[in-house]
Amino acid sequence: MSEAFTVEAVEVEVVRPVRARLLRPGQPEDSVVYKSDAEESAHHFAAKAADGTVVGVGSLHFEDRRAGVEPFGTPGMRIRGMAVEDDWRGKGVGAGLLEAMLEVGREAGIQEAWANARSKNLGFYERSGFRAMSSEFELPGIGPHVVMCAMIKAKKGKPADVGDDAPEPEAD
Numbered sequence: 650m651s652e653a654f655t656v657e658a659v660e661v662e663v664v665r666p667v668r669a670r671l672l673r674p675g676q677p678e679d680s681v682v683y684k685s686d687a688e689e690s691a692h693h694f695a696a697k698a699a700d701g702t703v704v705g706v707g708s709l710h711f712e713d714r715r716a717g718v719e720p721f722g723t724p725g726m727r728i729r730g731m732a733v734e735d736d737w738r739g740k741g742v743g744a745g746l747l748e749a750m751l752e753v754g755r756e757a758g759i760q761e762a763w764a765n766a767r768s769k770n771l772g773f774y775e776r777s778g779f780r781a782m783s784s785e786f787e788l789p790g791i792g793p794h795v796v797m798c799a800m801i802k803a804k805k806g807k808p809a810d811v812g813d814d815a816p817e818p819e820a821d
């Protein structure tokens with residue numbers, strides 16, 4: 650049976666506790682403070698259950714992809730920090746978060762969305778139209794990853810403002 654949830658834009662403080670618990674268990678608090686959180690283009694989304702409990706999170710910022718194979722669709726948008734609470738997985742929460750983030754890209758004139766995805770989650774990204782764009786690589790302390798990418802059909806008249814000083818790539 651499907652359970653109701655909504656997806657909304659939130660402040661970074663809402664997503665960090667979920668990132669910490671689900672993506673960086675046992676790691677120091679600052680491991681969930683991504684450099685990209687400070688980007689002007691950073692957006693954060695939370696999926697909330699009917700009672701307002703946060704059950705999933707995801708973040709994005711505008712950054713061109715530099716790793717993996719061509720074509721590099723620019724301007725690009727990177728998706729990070731995707732995490733859904735255990736007992737909410739498999740209910741469309743992750744897909745709902747991804748869709749909200751892709752919509753930001755469409756509105757902004759972004760051409761491709763990409764992520765350093767954990768290898769075990771390739772199927773999840775593929776279901777939302779992403780394709781593997783690299784061979785598998787290891788991110789220290791986290792495990793095997795693959796660069797996943799989806800081309801975005803931008804809405805007309807929505808050029809993105811992506812600066813030249815994109816941040817260094819970090820982990821997922």
Ligand SMILES: CC(C)(COP(=O)(O)OP(=O)(O)OC[C@H]1O[C@@H](n2cnc3c(N)ncnc32)[C@H](O)[C@@H]1OP(=O)(O)O)[C@@H](O)C(=O)NCCC(=O)NCCS
Pocket residue numbers: 671672731732733734737738739740741742743744745765766767769770771772773774776821
């Ligand atoms: C990966 C994750 C975000 C997926 O969220 P979710 O809410 O369970 O995903 P959804 O229910 O929206 O799944 C959408 C589709 O992807 C499929 N899917 C989900 N996770 C998958 C996986 N790991 N492998 C293959 N397919 C997967 C679902 O079956 C569903 O398919 P359908 O469209 O045929 O029904 C979640 O499992 C999670 O938080 N995992 C732990 C943290 C993590 O690894 N984060 C991602 C870092 S890259």
